[in-house]
Amino acid sequence: MSWFKGLKYLVAAASALAPLALVVPVFAMSGGCGGECASCHSITLQEAGSLLKGIGVVKDVKPAEVRGLYEVTFEQQGNSGVAYVDYSKKYIIAGQAFDIASRQPVGANAPAAKQQERLDPKTLSSNDALVMGNPKGKKKLFVFTDPECPYCAKAHGELKKLAALEPDLAIYIKLFPLKMHPNAYDKSRVILAAKSLELLENSFAGKALPAATEATPKKPVDETIRFAAAAGINSTPTLVLPDGRVLPGFKDAATMQKLLTGTN
Structure with a gap:
């Protein structure tokens, strides 16, 4: 055997x-x-x-x-x-x-938690996140992203448009590698260690990233994975709006702007 x-x-x-x-x-x-x-x-x-x-x-x-x-x-x-x-x-x-x-x-x-419709915004940490838009913005949008997810790549371009439309918005990108993408975990470690939006965009574009080593931290990615599991977040991209609403799936810039202003 x-x-x-x-x-x-x-x-x-x-x-x-x-x-x-x-x-x-x-x-x-x-x-x-x-x-x-x-x-x-x-x-x-x-x-x-x-x-x-x-x-x-x-x-x-x-x-x-x-x-x-x-x-x-x-x-x-x-x-x-x-x-x-x-x-x-x-x-x-x-x-x-x-x-x-x-x-x-x-x-x-452990069984997957049921996805929550709303989270307490205070439980979301901006630590170990990539920042897009205005780092000092009063409005905060959290995005759970997988560096190998094609929908996340598409959403990333829309987030750039949204940042231009909303100058008082801080967008925190939490790297959340899914098990279906075998290289996403190490890519997330490398991207977060460098705090680099450019590396994330390179990954979305299919470009090679520096290899992860034993010295590349795991904890920042592991903590996001644990948070997502507890909140029932199991897909990417997933948005968490300033009021705590959890919205999985791709949204274009115009739709996200309406969600931020409460008109959708």
């Missing part, structure tokens, strides 16, 4: 036994850490790829919500999956991790 087939078997078995996962405690560590796990334990993308090279191509690795485990996202033949590796890097766990109190999956297997 191959590694990947074996893993799929374990996933199926874990799914069948999911009810037990709600009541049987699993201890990932015999001792435990009192502080930040990352200060003692770490794993690189390359290291995870080497450990799991028989399973598939590792696309991401990060600390799991269950202390003592890394959550690994991998792909093989166009299919994606999630597994867990313990801090000793000797064991792999297939299946879902559940929160006992809510009885809901956690991590990458």
Whole structure:
């Protein structure tokens, strides 16, 4: 049995036994850490790829919500999956991790939140966003964008027109890479690290970007992904208007201007 087939078997078995996962405690560590796990334990993308090279191509690795485990996202033949590796890097766990109190999956297997129709504007951070228009503008428009999304590329041109029409508008572009675009995550990291609208526009134009490295920060992109997941934002482009209304999908400049002025 191959590694990947074996893993799929374990996933199926874990799914069948999911009810037990709600009541049987699993201890990932015999001792435990009192502080930040990352200060003692770490794993690189390359290291995870080497450990799991028989399973598939590792696309991401990060600390799991269950202390003592890394959550690994991998792909093989166009299919994606999630597994867990313990801090000793000797064991792999297939299946879902559940929160006992809510009885809901956690991590990458967590169910998607329902998209909210309106958000509290105060919960939206302009940190780790690209700024278009007037940085000191009193009106604030947030746009969730994927650097490989063709609709986002089209919307970007309309946002430029909108910025010219609305001189008191600050447009904050939050880079939100979708899983369907395998290179979008690293491109988002590179673009945000450089704080460069030009790099974003190069990506939309199909031009090559500098390669992401281990030193290219992940946290700014990960925080946007987490925020979007909690708000139920799952497509790009998605607008969040100054009054908090959440509007997915492409809008031209004229329509966006009407939405900003409350005439649409």
